[in-house]
Amino acid sequence: MNKIGETINQRKKLKQNIKLIHEESSYNKIQNFDVPKGLYEKCPQCERTINTKQNIENDYVCKHCGYHFRMRAVDRLKYVLDEDTFIEKGIGYITLNPLFQEGYEEKIAAYKKATNLDEAYVYGFGQIYGEPCVIGVMDSYFLMGSMGSVVGEKVAQTFEYAIYKKLPVIIFTASGGARMQEGIFSLMQMAKTSAAVAKYANLGYLYISVLTHPTTGGVTASFASLGDIILAEPNALIGFAGPRVIEQTIKQKLPDDFQKSEFLLKKGFVDLIVHRKDLKKTLAKLLNFHRRIN
């Protein structure tokens, strides 16, 4: 069989597989997203034990040292948006495993089950203190929030939806970079998302990018760095190359504050570092400054 015929056959087979995965996944049962956690957890920074319930009430910030825990996409939405205002868009996309990597579909299916998300990125309409906006959130618990075909597509759609609705965009980034398993297709998402931002920016709309821990690789080198206003959470790792890669290249140890938000602020790549307890207010204020009268 020739190469193209082979590919088509493989794709057919793949579609059947995907159908199965879809039926198995727990889409229909999704009501409450809260993932069960232990009663206590340890803060990675000060290593003190914290009550999980209190920690959630404290917006996932350590009460002892102010460490900002990573947040799941749904927790982030709950925390930043007004209650019951979120309408999710772009549901139901699935990657077709372009490189036919073994075990990749199963991996995605497992992550879907564990996180109850379509992919590492969620977007939709929402309101912050009554200010309407289009909001996108990356989830670093889904394959390290890596950007593959689906994430790229949904990010591009975020801007297109915002153009259609004439609304500002807020994106919370948290990603290890481009998704290795989808090879060159992941790389091309950088061009796709950047082009979407450019199209949106040309029309004069506001885009606020909020960098959270960790934002690296292909996401830093595309839409995360292209916000009109770039905010960051304290002590988040933000950079292009990962610290381990740099250490291997230059063969010396990196300083502790390297590639942290405070470092980026000092070097002039971040507008403002905002503590999580002030973030919602800051966003509402910024949205208010840019309110358009249509």
Add this chain to the structure above:
Amino acid sequence: MNILDKEKKLIALEKQISELGKSESVKKLKEEVEFFKQNEMKKLNAWDRVLLARHQKRPKAKDFIDYMAEDFTELHGDRCFGDDASIIGGIGTINGIPFTIIGQQKGYTTEENIERNFGMPHPEGYRKALRLMKQAEKFNRPILTLIDTPGAYPGIGAEERGQGQAIALNLFEMSKLKVPVIAVVIGEGGSGGALALGFANKVLMLENAIYSILSPEGYASIIWKDASKAPQAAEIMKLTSYDLEEFNIIDGIIKEPVGGAHLDKQMTYFETKKRIMAEYDKLKNLSKTEITYLRNAKARSYGFLQRFNYDNIGGFTK
């Protein structure tokens, strides 16, 4: 036996021929060489192509530029921080048409490689490239970029000066350019560092060039925790020109001589120039809006995904 061993064998055979001069056995040997070239040297797997793409003697961006544009004038500096030697840019005429040419330059020798940082640009390199592209747009010149880099440099200085931001801004601005952009991957197309010059109307690739999201070594060390399995990784990653053409990521393949571009450089330059001008002829009569639109439409289509009908199923919010 990989391609480098085969090349050594070929050189040994050819040396034998020259030493023998004109005798009976020469004819036989010549036939043997020809047979070896046509059969063994043409069998290339993905790893062979990786080795060829990184070959020390492979022609570099400057060689292509010197062949295509004899009057090339180099322009330096990003007007902010400094001049990056790993990216060269300037103006030159190809077939009488002025082009802005930007290329990632590796070196032939170790000293030259250190000067050029092994073709790994810093942010100032990308900012220089962007400056020259904006200049080209102002004067309505087409842009040609030559891609040959293992990736953007991962170092302290590069991070301090915003490597990620520099690449992002290049992509952002390149999507808006109103002049034709043609990109040619001449050697290694490594990750975001390559894409930052590769967001083009037409992307061409030399037959034995590679274009990938990370190096096969990097991939192998992540998947198998063993960088020495890079040859296997290269097969899986689909990084050769033929794979990428099938994926519609690139628009054309430029043929190389048997055994790699360095064995017949003149032919490589000739073919490359021919293909670039052919692509330019297709683009030159398009309007500015069409040029920009086509470039973005292509970028918008990248991806390999499907949407299911979820009419009765919401996301987690429903």
